[in-house]
Every structure is written in structure tokens, then in C-alpha cells.
Amino acid sequence: MSQQNLWKDKKGPRPRHGQLVLGELPAGLRLSVPEAQALHRAMEERLGAVVLILTDNRRRMVSARRVGQRIEIRAHHMFVGCASEVVDALATLAQRAPGVEAARACIRAYIAQNRDTIRFDVDEERLQALGEHHDLQAMLDRWRARFPVEALNDIVITWGRYGRGRRSIRFGSFDFDRRLIRIHPVLDQAWVPDYFVEFVVYHELLHALFPPRQLANRRVVHTRSFREMEERFPRYAEAMAWEQRNLPRLLER
Incomplete structure (x- = not known):
């Protein structure tokens, strides 16, 4: 169904009493205001009165x-500046x-093609990979x-910081925007085996190869392909057993 048919019960031009909001964008962001205004007009041509709030939200794009x-x-x-078919998709x-x-x-597809606009430069001087x-x-x-795939070339890694919580622990994380792997510093101890730390690094690296999928109303981070590849880690069973035995000791730190 075309966008015109969606408005077949409307007579004359669509009402336009909306607003373009740029106040949530970070200071210093280079943005073409005329193109932002053009996007707002295009949305109102399809939907009527629209309040279009442009954001720098890195988690929820729309x-x-x-x-x-x-x-x-x-x-x-x-x-801002997207093609008409993307505007149509936003309206739909x-x-x-x-x-x-x-x-x-x-x-x-559009987000995937323009993902560089939501990444942040990592201050390499602040990274500490050698524990x-x-x-x-x-x-x-x-x-x-x-x-050896291009998707992994720009990934960087660092030891993270100690958090305040002690009831649970997150050994690693992958920041999709910064392409950054953080490993919890509690693992940088002599008694923690090298293979377990490497398994955590491997796990986080897989996130770049198998990104989350949106299924119906839920977001699946660890897909079936992710889990299958995770189990291919050479010492997977040993790493799982070690974690189960030593988690209480790690939480003490």
C-alpha cells in the first residue's frame, strides 16, 4: 500500500503543526540544519503533524x-539526508x-550502512591491555x-574498572559503538588461568561476528550461531567448569 493510499480519507494538504527538535544533540555535532528541516517536512508530508526529535541515542535508533x-x-x-525510501519506511x-x-x-539495512555515525573514537592512550x-x-x-574478517580489524581491547556490585560480576563486555572489548580486572590475577581469560576475550569477540537479532518483541544477544561457535573454543568445557568452581572466590574481590 502506498503512502498516498494511507491518507486517502484526507482531503487537501495534510495538517502541519509539528516541530523539529535539535536540543538533544550533543554540542559540536556537525549537522546540516536545512537537511534536518527537509527530513521533518518529508515526514509531515506522509504523516501530518510530526514532532521530530533528532537524538544521539546509540541504543535505540528510532x-x-x-x-x-x-x-x-x-x-x-x-x-538526516536519507533517501525517500528510508523516509517511507520511517513513516510506515x-x-x-x-x-x-x-x-x-x-x-x-540503513543503520548497518551508516553505523560509522554512531561510533565513538576510542582514546587509545587510556587503553590498558597489558595486565x-x-x-x-x-x-x-x-x-x-x-x-581473518574485516569486521574484526577495528576492534580494540582493554581492562575495565572495578564496579560497586558484589552479588554478580560481568567478566567482559563488547561496546558495539566503540568497537571496544572490556575485561573485568578481577581476572588479572595469578591464580586465574590464562585459558579462562582467553575464553572471555573469545566470547566478546564473537559478538562482532554474530551481532544481536531482533525477534518479534525481544532482542536476542546470544543467537544459536553464537552459542554454537562459543562451544568451539578449544577448552570450552574446562572454562565453564572453572568458572562454576571459582565464581564465589571472584566475587570476594
């Missing part, structure tokens, strides 16, 4: 809700019109050599 007679759309600034998604699944696919007992960079390099 969201929409109806507020009275207007539709409020929050969208990452990467959509905003009003949950027929073809919403195809619209989501179009938007996901007192374990060398994270050496581990990363070994596995990157085994997976």
Missing part, C-alpha cells in the same frame, strides 16, 4: 508514539501501517588471526 493529534518520532541524526513504522516488517528491514598477569592484546591478536 521510536514513535502518538501524542494527541501529533506523532512524536525520536530518530538518530544519521537519518511510525504509524504501524501494512508493510511494517519490510519497513523494519529497510531501516535496519600484571595477563596480556589481553596478545589474546585478541591470536583470535583475530584465526578469524
Whole structure:
């Protein structure tokens, strides 16, 4: 169904009483205001009154809700200057019109193509990959050599910081925006085996190869392909058993 048919019950030009909001964007961001205004006009041509809030949200690229007679759309600034088919997809998604699944696919493809706009430069001087007992960079390099794919070339790694919580612990994390792996410093101890630290690095590296998938109303981080590859770690069973035995001791730190 075309966007024109969605408005076949409307006569004359669509009402425009919306607003373009740029106040949530970070200071110093280079953005073409005329192009932002053009995106707002294009959305109102398709939807009527629209409050378009451009954001720098790195987790949720697009969201929409109806507020009275207007539709409020929050969208990452990467959509400024996008092609008309992407605008059509945003409009379809905003009003949950027929073809919403195809619209989501179009938007996901656009985000993937423009992911560089949501990455942050990593201050390499602040990275610390060489610990007192374990060398994270050496581990990363070994596995990157085994997976010679372009998607891993820009990944960097560092030891993280101690958190406040003691009831649980997250051994590693992968920041999709910064392409950064952080490893919990509690693992940088002499009694923690090298193979376990390397397994954590391997696990986080797999996130770059098998990114999360959106299924219905839930986001799956550890997909079936991810889990299958994770179990191919040479000492997987040993690493799992070691974690189970030593988790209480790690939580004491």
C-alpha cells in the first residue's frame, strides 16, 4: 500500500503543526540544519503533524508514539539526508501501517550502512591491555588471526574498572559503538588461568561476528550461531567448569 493510499480519507494538504527538535544533540555535532528541516517536512508530508526529535541515542535508533493529534518520532541524526525510501519506511513504522516488517528491514539495512555515525573514537592512550598477569592484546591478536574478517580489524581491547556490585560480576563486555572489548580486572590475577581469560576475550569477540537479532518483541544477544561457535573454543568445557568452581572466590574481590 502506498503512502498516498494511507491518507486517502484526507482531503487537501495534510495538517502541519509539528516541530523539529535539535536540543538533544550533543554540542559540536556537525549537522546540516536545512537537511534536518527537509527530513521533518518529508515526514509531515506522509504523516501530518510530526514532532521530530533528532537524538544521539546509540541504543535505540528510532521510536514513535502518538501524542494527541501529533506523532512524536525520536530518530538518530544519521537519518538526516536519507533517501525517500528510508523516509517511507520511517513513516510506515511510525504509524504501524501494512508493510511494517519490510519497513523494519529497510531501516535496519540503513543503520548497518551508516553505523560509522554512531561510533565513538576510542582514546587509545587510556587503553590498558597489558595486565600484571595477563596480556589481553596478545589474546585478541591470536583470535583475530584465526578469524581473518574485516569486521574484526577495528576492534580494540582493554581492562575495565572495578564496579560497586558484589552479588554478580560481568567478566567482559563488547561496546558495539566503540568497537571496544572490556575485561573485568578481577581476572588479572595469578591464580586465574590464562585459558579462562582467553575464553572471555573469545566470547566478546564473537559478538562482532554474530551481532544481536531482533525477534518479534525481544532482542536476542546470544543467537544459536553464537552459542554454537562459543562451544568451539578449544577448552570450552574446562572454562565453564572453572568458572562454576571459582565464581564465589571472584566475587570476594
